[in-house]
Amino acid sequence: MNVAMQRSSLGATPGDAKQHNRALIMRTLYTTGPASRADIARATGLTKVTVSGLVAELISQGLLHELGQQELQRPGKPAILVDIARDAHAVLCLDLSNHERFRGALLDLNGNVLEKRDAERAGATGDAAVSLAIELALELQPMSPLPLLGIGVGTPGVVDDRGIVRTAPNFGWTSVPLQRLLSERTGVPTFVANDANASALAEYSFGDTSEDFILITIGQGVGSGLILDGHPVTGSSFASGEIGQVMVGTDLGIDAPYSREQVLEHWLSVPALTRALAEAGDAAEDRERVLSEAGRRLGIALAPVVGVLNLAGVVLAGPAELLEGTLANATLDMLSRRTMPDSHDGLDLHISAQGEELVLRGALATVLKQQLGVT
Numbered sequence: 001m002n003v004a005m006q007r008s009s010l011g012a013t014p015g016d017a018k019q020h021n022r023a024l025i026m027r028t029l030y031t032t033g034p035a036s037r038a039d040i041a042r043a044t045g046l047t048k049v050t051v052s053g054l055v056a057e058l059i060s061q062g063l064l065h066e067l068g069q070q071e072l073q074r075p076g077k078p079a080i081l082v083d084i085a086r087d088a089h090a091v092l093c094l095d096l097s098n099h100e101r102f103r104g105a106l107l108d109l110n111g112n113v114l115e116k117r118d119a120e121r122a123g124a125t126g127d128a129a130v131s132l133a134i135e136l137a138l139e140l141q142p143m144s145p146l147p148l149l150g151i152g153v154g155t156p157g158v159v160d161d162r163g164i165v166r167t168a169p170n171f172g173w174t175s176v177p178l179q180r181l182l183s184e185r186t187g188v189p190t191f192v193a194n195d196a197n198a199s200a201l202a203e204y205s206f207g208d209t210s211e212d213f214i215l216i217t218i219g220q221g222v223g224s225g226l227i228l229d230g231h232p233v234t235g236s237s238f239a240s241g242e243i244g245q246v247m248v249g250t251d252l253g254i255d256a257p258y259s260r261e262q263v264l265e266h267w268l269s270v271p272a273l274t275r276a277l278a279e280a281g282d283a284a285e286d287r288e289r290v291l292s293e294a295g296r297r298l299g300i301a302l303a304p305v306v307g308v309l310n311l312a313g314v315v316l317a318g319p320a321e322l323l324e325g326t327l328a329n330a331t332l333d334m335l336s337r338r339t340m341p342d343s344h345d346g347l348d349l350h351i352s353a354q355g356e357e358l359v360l361r362g363a364l365a366t367v368l369k370q371q372l373g374v375t
Contacts, residue, residue: 023373036079152363163192198362200225218318299334
């Protein structure tokens with residue numbers, strides 16, 4: 001059985017058996033592609049009767065469709081293949097992570113962009129920023145060539161499981177019910193997630209990662225999203241991933257109090273790196289020093305996380321011209337020095353290849369997870 005099948009082979013829990021089994025079927029088909037009802041039953045461990053009933057229900061709802069007969073592999077009546085109706089729905093995705101502009105796109109269920117629009121933020125905060133996000137969604141909504149499965153949003157800040165942005169200092173938001181506001185204005189089921197958590201889900205769904213990794217987002221600030229055993233981790237107060245505010249300036253000694261001048265963002269955020277590189281000038285040696293120092297500080301912050309959770313991978317997301325090469329190598333070198341070789345000598349560290357579409361695809365993955373049970 002391949003990895004995709006193994007991800008899907010989980011037993012149902014008594015309280016939500018039907019919903020769990022529906023998600024199990026959708027997840028299996030999403031990761032493995034077209035399959036017969038018998039194939040699905042074998043992959044999921046569900047009975048053929050259960051699979052047949054749920055597949056019929058999902059077809060009637062337009063979520064699955066039949067593709068025709070399977071090529072005969074053995075004597076007997078040929079089976080009918082079914083698959084997710086990947087061309088039957090689109091998802092409206094918003095990326096609010098960029099400090100200059102909000103990005104919006106219509107994506108198909110495979111993550112391909114159908115339409116794309118941006119809205120200049122122009123420093124909007126508070127209600128103005130909320131209105132800007134809603135207006136962008138309303139602009140995109142009628143452009144969709146397909147019925148919308150949902151709206152997904154990746155936003156900075158602490159976001160709870162009801163889509164309320166508890167706090168987002170850059171927007172001046174406190175307890176903003178963004179999910180409800182968007183759903184009410186558009187009439188479409190909406191799901192809001194922290195941008196770094198959404199990015200991690202996108203990397204897991206569309207990238208090349210393991211079941212246990214941390215994704216570091218490097219932009220105006222530094223954040224992270226954590227996936228353990230294939231599941232996103234948000235923390236007890238929905239604030240996991242605030243790695244940018246971890247104090248990594250050990251220069252002042254262990255008795256030094258918390259200082260914003262000694263946190264990871266002081267070395268690693270894009271503004272900080274850009275400023276330090278400008279001050280370093282054109283000399284290659286000085287630029288290497290700046291990037292190496294930032295990478296080492298990231299390695300210091302990550303080493304306890306990698307060690308405690310025995311992570312298999314670290315993914316960096318941000319400007320490739322800053323992260324690739326020197327910075328990434330310095331991070332990996334520091335991690336190798338500060339974690340047990342026997343447990344972490346196979347640690348994979350790479351740069352996300354999804355570029356500006358990372359948060360948009362994370363918004364898509366959030367909708368797929370909520371609406372179809374797919375990761």
